[in-house]
Amino acid sequence: MIFEQIATGGCQSYLIGCTETHAAALIDPEVSQLDQYLALAARDGLHIRYLIDTHTHADHFSGTHTLAKRLHAPVVMHRNSPMPFVDMRLGDGEMLMLGRMRIEALHTPGHTRDSMCLRLEDRVFTGDTLLIGGTGRTDLPSGDPLALHDSLFNHLLKLDPALKIFPAHDYKGRKSSTIADELSSNPRLQYTDPAAFAELMNTLNLSMPTHITEALRVNMSGGKSVSQMLDEAAASVPFMSLAALKARVEQADTSLIVLDVRERDAYEAGHIPGARLLPRGQLELRVNQELPDPTRRILACCEIGKVSTLATATLREMGFAGAVALDGGMKAWREAGYPLKTGSEP
Numbered sequence: 001m002i003f004e005q006i007a008t009g010g011c012q013s014y015l016i017g018c019t020e021t022h023a024a025a026l027i028d029p030e031v032s033q034l035d036q037y038l039a040l041a042a043r044d045g046l047h048i049r050y051l052i053d054t055h056t057h058a059d060h061f062s063g064t065h066t067l068a069k070r071l072h073a074p075v076v077m078h079r080n081s082p083m084p085f086v087d088m089r090l091g092d093g094e095m096l097m098l099g100r101m102r103i104e105a106l107h108t109p110g111h112t113r114d115s116m117c118l119r120l121e122d123r124v125f126t127g128d129t130l131l132i133g134g135t136g137r138t139d140l141p142s143g144d145p146l147a148l149h150d151s152l153f154n155h156l157l158k159l160d161p162a163l164k165i166f167p168a169h170d171y172k173g174r175k176s177s178t179i180a181d182e183l184s185s186n187p188r189l190q191y192t193d194p195a196a197f198a199e200l201m202n203t204l205n206l207s208m209p210t211h212i213t214e215a216l217r218v219n220m221s222g223g224k225s226v227s228q229m230l231d232e233a234a235a236s237v238p239f240m241s242l243a244a245l246k247a248r249v250e251q252a253d254t255s256l257i258v259l260d261v262r263e264r265d266a267y268e269a270g271h272i273p274g275a276r277l278l279p280r281g282q283l284e285l286r287v288n289q290e291l292p293d294p295t296r297r298i299l300a301c302c303e304i305g306k307v308s309t310l311a312t313a314t315l316r317e318m319g320f321a322g323a324v325a326l327d328g329g330m331k332a333w334r335e336a337g338y339p340l341k342t343g344s345e346p
């Protein structure tokens with residue numbers, strides 16, 4: 001077996017491949033690591049055949065949908081997954097052929113209704129059903145502590161105790177454990193009585209994961225996160241540094257149009273000398289009047305550099321091939337003590 005474990009903060013993803021055929025599967029990919037997964041697959045000579053989410057994630061942005069489009073490989077989830085874009089839905093006991101290997105799905109609801117564990121040779125990918133020294137929480141949408149108890153004690157923990165477990169999360173840098181070790185030392189698994197286990201799970205009082213609303217929106221719709229949209233825009237435009245722009249302003253360089261895409265009140269409170277005002281919200285509708293020459297070099301700036309990156313990507317999409325974004329924004333410009341002008345430009 002070819003095996004790579006990739007951590008993104010506390011989130012764990014796994015790339016597994018067949019040594020003989022080099023067919024591979026990617027389990028629980030995180031969207032910010034797509035280049036890394038593809039680079040590892042290329043380094044190991046693997047062809048990614050399946051993109052698997054062990055469950056609907058509420059705390060990270062799944063990369064399965066984006067990768068599926070890029071690799072023309074199916075998104076695989078449990079039958080109960082609410083995602084409309086799942087290509088292959090597995091039921092309990094069903095298997096995927098991965099070259100000479102077989103991945104078996106075990107339906108283990110509890111953390112979510114669609115949670116599954118994936119058994120492959122000497123190991124089980126346990127998703128958020130069983131963590132090292134813990135279990136997944138049951139207080140997020142579709143969570144159910146009694147279902148988790150049943151999944152653990154009547155299914156997962158009945159497997160061979162020697163099996164290694166690889167969870168979807170670990171926040172302490174641990175790589176793996178075994179079913180035997182968890183049975184003996186995992187504090188939550190000492191609550192063998194269903195009611196006592198449910199009482200424990202219902203009184204954990206965990207804080208909500210950051211970005212839960214956005215993560216569920218993105219993961220359940222196949223849409224994009226805000227940071228993904230910013231990353232894509234940033235990858236499609238060139239940038240100019242604050243210092244390079246300051247030098248041009250000091251030389252009164254008129255070959256560059258500085259376009260301030262903030263709202264009027266922010267612009268009038270202090271802008272780069274010579275900058276024109278064209279708020280981001282009006283960009284497409286006013287661009288023909290304001291920027292009649294698409295060959296001009298245009299630099300977009302905003303308060304912190306995000307809106308201007310999106311505006312620059314829009315301008316380039318509209319044919320302004322000379323549009324660049326400021327690497328930074330007016331906040332950094334002010335903090336650097338660079339020149340400012342108040343009010344409106346003539």
Ligand SMILES: [Fe+2]
Nearest residue numbers: 056057058128
């Ligand atoms: Fe989860």
